[in-house]
Amino acid sequence: MTKIFNRKLLWLVIGIVILLGVLWKQGVFNVKKPVESIKEIGEKTVSMVRGGDGFTFDEDTPGYETYQKLNQGCSMKDCILSIDEPEFESVEEGNKWLEDGDVVFAYSDGTTHRAYPQRIMNWHEIVNDVVGEVAVVITFCPFCGSSLVFERSVDGRVLEFGVSGKLHNSNLVMYDRETKSLWQQISSEAIVGEMLGTKLAQLPMDTLRYGEWKSQYPNGEVLSRNTGYSRDYGRYPYGSYEQNTEVYFPVEGGVDETVHPKTKVYGIVVNEVAKAYTKEALERETEFDGVLTDRVGGAVLRISYDNGEVRVENLSNTREKIVPTRLFWFAWMAFYPETELLD
Numbered sequence: 001m002t003k004i005f006n007r008k009l010l011w012l013v014i015g016i017v018i019l020l021g022v023l024w025k026q027g028v029f030n031v032k033k034p035v036e037s038i039k040e041i042g043e044k045t046v047s048m049v050r051g052g053d054g055f056t057f058d059e060d061t062p063g064y065e066t067y068q069k070l071n072q073g074c075s076m077k078d079c080i081l082s083i084d085e086p087e088f089e090s091v092e093e094g095n096k097w098l099e100d101g102d103v104v105f106a107y108s109d110g111t112t113h114r115a116y117p118q119r120i121m122n123w124h125e126i127v128n129d130v131v132g133e134v135a136v137v138i139t140f141c142p143f144c145g146s147s148l149v150f151e152r153s154v155d156g157r158v159l160e161f162g163v164s165g166k167l168h169n170s171n172l173v174m175y176d177r178e179t180k181s182l183w184q185q186i187s188s189e190a191i192v193g194e195m196l197g198t199k200l201a202q203l204p205m206d207t208l209r210y211g212e213w214k215s216q217y218p219n220g221e222v223l224s225r226n227t228g229y230s231r232d233y234g235r236y237p238y239g240s241y242e243q244n245t246e247v248y249f250p251v252e253g254g255v256d257e258t259v260h261p262k263t264k265v266y267g268i269v270v271n272e273v274a275k276a277y278t279k280e281a282l283e284r285e286t287e288f289d290g291v292l293t294d295r296v297g298g299a300v301l302r303i304s305y306d307n308g309e310v311r312v313e314n315l316s317n318t319r320e321k322i323v324p325t326r327l328f329w330f331a332w333m334a335f336y337p338e339t340e341l342l343d
Contacts, residue, residue: 052076053165055180063192066168067182071249073143073167077175080163082126087224088114091214094222097234100211104222105140105147107131107205113220115213116140120223121147122238123231125172127223128152128160136203137161139185141172142238143248145264146186146327147207150200152176169334170249186325186335202323208308251334259343261330266310267339268324271297274336276329278343282310285342294342 054077057067074080094115098104104115109132116127121140129136137152139161152159159176161183166173172185181193188200206213214220225233241248242262247255255261265276275296282305285292292303299316312322325332333339 054078055164055175055182057192061193062196063182063190067192070166070168070173070182071170072165073249074163074165077164078162079165080123080125081229082128082162083120083124083223083227083229084128084160085228086127086129087226088221089224091218091220091222093224094210094214097225098210098222100209100214102210103207104210104213105138105149105205105207106213106217107136107138107149107203108217109134113217114223115210115217115220116223117210117233119233119236120225120227120231122236123233124227124229125163126161126174137174137200138205139172139174141170141185141327141331142241143167143170144172144186144327144331145242145262146171146325146331147205148185148188148325149203149205150188151203152200154195154198154200167249169251169331170247171331171335186327186331204311204321204323205326206309207326212307247330251330253334253337255330256333259329259341261328263329263343264326265329265332265341266324266326267332267336268296268301268312268322269336270299270301270314270322273297274332274339276332276336276339276341277303278329278341281342296340 053072057064061067098117103118105118105121106115112131114131116138118140122142125140127138129138135152135158136149138149140147152161157178159178161174161176164173164175164182166182168184174183174185175181176183176195179194181190181195183190183200188202190196190198245257245261247261263278265278266282267274267276273296282292282303286305290304290306294301294303299314302313302315304311310324312324314320314322
């Protein structure tokens with residue numbers, strides 16, 4: 001009888017510890033404003049205890065072999081909660097909590113200019129938004145430093161994205177809530193599920209300092225901290241990760257440390273040939289007239305750089321615009337191991 005009681009007590013203690021861990025991760029102990037009910041937290045805890053990742057893929061699922069190779073970054077889908085009803089505020093309001101040196105991810109459709117502070121994106125990674133008449137998804141992977149924006153309409157169908165909890169090469173794997181397909185952020189491609197092989201249209205996004213952004217767009221809109229969730233947006237959750245050489249999750253081919261893994265680069269692919277440029281290289285090469293002319297994949301490119309804004313035109317193809325990807329060097333090399341580097 002005593003053994004049975006002790007066993008029950010042990011499982012009770014384990015359950016309490018797990019629940020407290022989830023509550024802490026969800027920010028319930030942050031005194032700002034609790035937003036998720038204990039019932040919601042409890043449902044997530046039950047799912048975690050059962051060991052499920054929230055997906056029901058099997059051998060008949062397209063891309064199932066890829067699914068089996070993915071790493072589990074956090075416990076299950078939506079373990080990091082996307083922002084699906086974003087609110088925005090004026091630059092004047094943003095000035096009350098943002099410093100000029102804070103990093104923001106900027107997207108503009110030419111009329112509406114929005115800044116998504118990294119302070120918020122660190123905690124949510126995905127914002128489902130509508131800018132003008134275009135449904136977009138703003139994405140950021142803290143482990144790769146990659147900030148990308150995509151149209152989220154596919155064949156006339158608007159998708160809503162969430163964090164899957166999965167990673168590949170330490171990079172964010174998203175999922176869409178309509179088909180439950182998994183999508184690789186860096187490649188913009190569906191890698192598991194019925195949408196397998198489909199690619200999202202990537203749109204230009206700039207990564208720059210808040211002070212630089214607001215000087216260009218004094219009437220712009222800033223993503224508000226009123227996200228519906230209680231998080232400490234003044235705290236970076238990953239310690240010294242952006243500065244050290246440590247990579248938390250497995251990377252195919254390992255991590256090349258001849259270049260600091262967290263060096264920020266702008267990567268492009270032309271005719272299946274990849275090349276990356278460090279920020280320092282772009283500043284150096286464009287110092288005279290703001291332009292670098294380069295050849296990649298047999299194409300002549302015009303690359304302009306100005307305070308974090310990088311624009312690439314393919315002069316060999318009727319001035320086609322190429323959208324560069326800004327991210328950590330190790331992540332770019334993981335996906336494009338044959339890449340060239342201008343540093």
